[in-house]
Amino acid sequence: MNAVTVRLYAAAAEAAGTHQLKLHLAESPIPLQHLIDQLNHTVLASAPAPDHGNSPSLERVCAQSSFLVNGTRAAVSRGQVASGDVVDVLPPFAGG
16 A cells, blocks of 8 residues: 655644654655645544644645655655655744
8 A cells, every 4th residue: 555654743743633644645656745735635634623722724834844755855846755755744943
């Protein structure tokens, strides 16, 4: 089965309500942007998120985040993700 592990940190984990997700891929590899879209859709489709007050949505956090694929920084516009990869979502820390 094609799957990717997504690890979420700080504001991304708070917005998603978890620190790690396993996303199944219909095909492999896929563009990193498609994985991010799938991640946002999965979180929105899951049980209602707990009330975090003024916490931003995962989509907003991802728009400001950096991404690592297997420990290497990946550009959203050019990155590829394949089955078995680990993707880290790193929001800006300490305001920047």
